[in-house]
Amino acid sequence: MKKLIFGALLAGAMSTVPILAEPKCGTGRPISYDDVEAVMLKSGYQDWPGPQEKWQTWKKANAFQYSAFYVLFWQPFPTKYIQYNLEGAIGTYTLGATIASARGVLKRDSFFSISNRYADEVVTDTPMSVVTVLRCSVVTRIMVYVEPRFQEPAIQKLLADLRALIINSSKTRISKSPQDFEETLLFDY
Numbered sequence: 001m002k003k004l005i006f007g008a009l010l011a012g013a014m015s016t017v018p019i020l021a022e023p024k025c026g027t028g029r030p031i032s033y034d035d036v037e038a039v040m041l042k043s044g045y046q047d048w049p050g051p052q053e054k055w056q057t058w059k060k061a062n063a064f065q066y067s068a069f070y071v072l073f074w075q076p077f078p079t080k081y082i083q084y085n086l087e088g089a090i091g092t093y094t095l096g097a098t099i100a101s102a103r104g105v106l107k108r109d110s111f112f113s114i115s116n117r118y119a120d121e122v123v124t125d126t127p128m129s130v131v132t133v134l135r136c137s138v139v140t141r142i143m144v145y146v147e148p149r150f151q152e153p154a155i156q157k158l159l160a161d162l163r164a165l166i167i168n169s170s171k172t173r174i175s176k177s178p179q180d181f182e183e184t185l186l187f188d189y
Helices: 002-015 052-057 099-108 153-167 182-187
Strands: 036-044 068-074 079-083 091-095 128-135 138-145 171-175
Touching: 036 099, 036 153, 036 182, 068 099, 068 153, 068 182, 099 153, 128 153, 128 182, 138 153
Parallel strands: none
Antiparallel strands: 036 068, 036 128, 068 079, 079 091, 091 171, 128 138
């Protein structure tokens, strides 16, 4: 009987010992979108016509899809959105959308499974959009050009979904001018 009671006590004590969760990052482990630390979208319908500090000289865009902007979803900070040339919306904002929202888009659109069949094409002097993701100290980047003959449908869907997240998000203007976007250094380990 003593052995039975001791065994029950030992089993009860062991059940209160915390079990460490196995980290999701690591070579050979399956990809988890929960591990995504940051997502950046750079979009510019036109080529960036010069240094960011010269944004006043950029051609104005009359629609979001033709505008030049950065957005950064980064845990645990508020989402930062910088709009350079959209008429009536130039400035620096925080968005209501979070890193969790961006992770959801990446997962639904299978970001880590996307590849671009046009990756070997050399395209210069054309607008492009870039999605950059930081996960487990690894930076993954997808670049797409506006040129219709170089558009991959899966990448276009990803871009459309990320842009919809920005458009439909609540925005709080921090500044009427675009602030420096130093956070891009986050991806330049």
